[in-house]
Structures are given as C-alpha cells and as structure tokens.
C-alpha cells in the first residue's frame with residue numbers, strides 16, 4: 396500500500412468517525428501473508444490507533460496469517476499492533492499441507508510454519524489455528540492433531556476452527572473444483588469424517604461441534620460500516636470481490652464512486668432471499684446463505700453456508716457428548 400493510499404484510508408476512517416460512527420475501530424489484517432508488509436501494517440496501526448484515541452473509540456486488531464513469516468513478529472510488535480488474536484491457517488498434516496500449500500519453488504511450507512508457531516507460543520497465548528478443509532484433506536485432519544500433540548503444541552492453542560473452503564463465487568465459478576465444493580452431501584461427509592477420526596484417536600474435544608448461537612450477522616458483507624480495502628485502495632463489501640476492482644464501490648485515491656449497485660444489493664437482500672429459505676427450519680439461525688453467490692449465480696439456489704448442512708450432525712454429536 397502506497398503512502399498516498401494510507402493517507403486517504405485514514406481520511407476515510409476519520410470521515411466515518413466525524414459522521415457519527417462511534418462504536419470502535421476493528422481491523423483484520425488479511426491476505427495470505429500480511430506480514431510481507433509489516434512496516435506498513437505498523438504505520439497504519441499507529442495512525443488508526445491515534446484516530447481511535449482522538450475520537451474516544453476503542454481500537455482492536457486481528458492478524459490472519461499463513462504463518463510463514465511469523466518469525467518476524469516480536470512481542471513488541473504484537474503489543475504495538477494491539478493484536479487481540481493471531482489466526483494461523485494450516486491445511487492438514489505435513490504431507491497433505493505441503494501439497495496444498497507449497498512454496499514458489501515447490502518446497503513445503505509446513506515445517507517453517509510449525510516452527511514459527513512454536514516460537515510464537517513462548518510469548519503469545521491468544522493463538523487460533525484455522526484448519527482449511529474440503530473433501531480431499533478431511534480424512535487426514537486427525538493426523539495434524541497427532542502431530543501438534545507430539546510437538547507439545549495442542550493444548551497451548553487457544554482455539555481450533557474448521558473452515559470449509561469454497562471458491563464457488565465470482566471469477567472462480569467456472570473452475571472444476573468449485574462445482575464440487577457446492578455439494579452439500581460432500582460438506583456433511585467431510586465434517587463427519589473429521590469428527591469420527593478425531594473421536595477415534597482421542598481428540599473428541601477438538602471435534603467441530605458447536606451449539607448454534609444467535610449472532611448479529613453471518614458474514615462481514617452484512618455489517619454496516621464494514622469494509623474490505625485492498626492495497627490499491629479499492630473498497631469492497633465482500634471479501635470474495637477483493638481482486639475485482641470493477642466490484643469496488645469506491646476508490647480511495649481517485650475519490651471515484653465505482654459500483655454502488657453491488658454494495659446495495661449485498662446489503663439489501665433479506666434473510667428469506669430464496670423461496671427454499673421461507674420453508675426452512677434453519678431460519679433465523681442460519682442468517683441465510685452467501686449473498687455474493689446468490690447474486691453471482693443468478694439466484695439459482697439459497698447457497699447455504701457449510702454450518703447449515705452440518706447442524707443436524709453437530710447437535711447429535713453434542714447431545715451424545717453431554718450424555719457420556
């Protein structure tokens with residue numbers, strides 16, 4: 396992000412604060428490896444923290460990282476960035492992760508990431524591991540837990556998340572893998588396989604089981620005053636749009652309004668957007684499906700999120716665990 400874009404971004408945030416947005420400034424650093432631009436992150440953090448202090452709102456931040464450059468993050472950096480949580484992504488045990496997440500020279504990235512996690516844990520405890528899953532790596536996820544246990548890392552992680560990877564939106568719609576990802580039965584099967592293997596190998600308490608909660612919004616695109624800002628200064632509502640400038644609603648540097656139609660459509664769709672939703676017992680817990688997909692794929696389905704497909708199994712697993 397260039398200096399001019401940083402300036403314009405701070406002006407954008409200040410204008411929001413002046414206009415009466417008075418909750419908090421919450422920042423999520425994102426992008427594969429945001430630590431590639433650590434100096435920019437520090438600079439921008441300090442400026443946003445100053446704005447927060449000036450307008451008497453809270454400031455907090457989260458770092459989502461692929462973990463590869465985590466060794467560049469010191470305890471002092473974490474304190475300076477006011478990081479509430481660091482989320483690190485892994486794609487399975489070493490042999491599976493390295494196939495899915497190779498380096499540019501095709502070497503694996505797992506060993507470096509796990510070494511970085513080990514070092515980070517010596518001075519930071521709010522660490523969340525997000526495990527990216529799909530039908531291909533689901534059978535091997537328990538091996539990752541075995542490995543983390545053998546390295547003494549398992550109990551030190553604050554939380555594990557399982558994220559079903561779905562690329563069936565926007566420009567990725569035509570890829571073969573996307574059509575596979577939209578298969579509800581595959582999502583259910585993947586979670587069932589992971590849960591069964593974790594239970595079988597003594598990791599039941601890490602199984603993806605959670606009681607449904609009432610939440611204010613299911614995804615960031617539904618939240619007022621939530622913005623996804625890319626390094627070129629384009630501002631979006633939906634994270635899935637971030638590589639498509641024509642879908643931005645505003646460009647910071649040229650001060651040009653680009654596509655307000657997309658922004659309005661993402662926010663205007665109601666919970667009952669598809670006819671199947673009006674007859675579905677999951678409402679209002681599910682908060683409806685993915686709005687971007689609904690728009691991009693011509694309203695051809697409700698595009699339920701993965702947790703909707705797995706809720707039944709999760710409730711049964713939770714009831715069983717309570718009875719044991």
Ligand code: SF4
Pocket residue numbers: 669671672673675676677678681682683684697698699700703
């Ligand atoms: S689970 Fe799917 S069909 Fe049911 S309300 Fe949610 S989005 Fe609609």
Ligand code: SF4
Pocket residue numbers: 564614615616617632633634635685686687688
């Ligand atoms: S609209 Fe869909 S793709 Fe966009 S942020 Fe929400 S869930 Fe993600």
